[in-house]
Amino acid sequence: MRNMHVMNSLRRIDLNLLVILDALLSEQHVTRAAERLHLSQPAVSHALARLREVLGDPLLVRQGGGLVPTARALELAAPLAEALAQVQSLLAPNLFDPASAKRTFRLAMSDYGAAILLPGLVRTLRRAAPGIDLLIIHASREGMLDGVLNGEIDLAAGVFPDLPAELRSTPLFEEHYACLVDRNSLPEDGVLDLPTYLARPHVLLEMRGSGTPEIERALTAIRERRHVAISLPHWSVAPQLIEGTDLILTVSSRGLLTIDQQKLLVVPPPFHIPSFEFVLAWHKRRGGDTALQWLNEQVRGIKFYPD
Structure with a gap:
């Protein structure tokens, strides 16, 4: 019923206004929405005013240097995107150049x-x-x-x-997974064994708690745990933290293909992690x-x- 009410609200609006609303909700900025649509900023501002009048809601309110969607705007976002996608596929099903x-x-x-x-x-x-x-x-x-x-x-x-x-x-x-370690922190044979892996601290790449559950599940399967000394939300600095330390980074192998292995070493994990x-x-x-x-x-x- 709620989605039906939302769709009924959208049907009362000119299609051009819906396209502008979709851009505004995505960009949350009048100028960027105008550039995306190849329209003037006043035209987009006028359209936003019209949308506010028709829908009886501010839709986007100023905060800092941008616009923040209201609860009503967030409610409209998904059915709006779906409606526009359906219209686009209906009008030009095979004309993409x-x-x-x-x-x-x-x-x-x-x-x-x-x-x-x-x-x-x-x-x-x-x-x-x-x-x-x-x-x-x-x-x-x-x-x-x-x-x-x-x-x-x-x-x-x-x-x-x-x-x-x-x-x-x-x-x-x-x-599959691979481990990145400082070359001088391993024996001459370059083998990383399980006791060493478990004894040393680790770098974990995670964003908003997503982490790498595959690694933790694999450790749980052998009834072991690792100590995470540093958690990072992005990749770029992680390899730099390994050089000259006892830290271990366990990540997807393709991310390590361009690593300079003069000082760093890419080795297999000493336990099974499913691909x-x-x-x-x-x-x-x-x-x-x-x-x-x-x-x-x-x-x-x-x-x-x-x-």
Whole structure:
């Protein structure tokens, strides 16, 4: 009933206003929304005033240098995104031309995912679809999936063992874990054994509590625990913390392929951690969006680092 009430509210508004509202909810900034839509700032401001009048709600209120959506605006976001996607697929089911298209896609991924996916994807887009822009969003696994569910994210790339029924996915590659250590902290044979692994402190990459549950589950399976000395929300500085210390970093192996191994060493974990699939996920309601289908194909066509 609640979603029906929301959809009835949306039906009372001109389609152009709905497009502007979608951009405003995404950008939360009048100027950026205007640039995204190739409209003037006064035109977007006027549209926002009209939307506020029709819906009887401020929708976006000023906070700091931007706009913050009201509860009513947040309620509208998901059905609005779904309605616009359906309209787009209805009006142009097979007319997507990458060479002339003008569109912004919102992709969610971690630092690791960005390092693996973006270089190849950006080169493809600049060559085949220069009018396609990307907005990259960094979030936890839960945040990525929530964003896809509510329409704020078009595609999410990551490790999602339990996808909601509303989402679809395609595997990109299979990945396994490796450990990064200071070369001088291991014996000459370069072997990291289990007692050493458990005795030494660890660096954990996690965002908003998402962590790396695969590693902890693998340790639990052998009735062991590790001591996490440093938790980080991003990848970039993590390898620098290993050099000259006794710390151990256990992460996805592809993230370590470009590490300078003069001082650092990449070695296998001394216990079994199951490999996992890195996938691309989207909402099933976007199945008719040919532009999104095209982008999906470009991501799947990237030549990923070998195992």
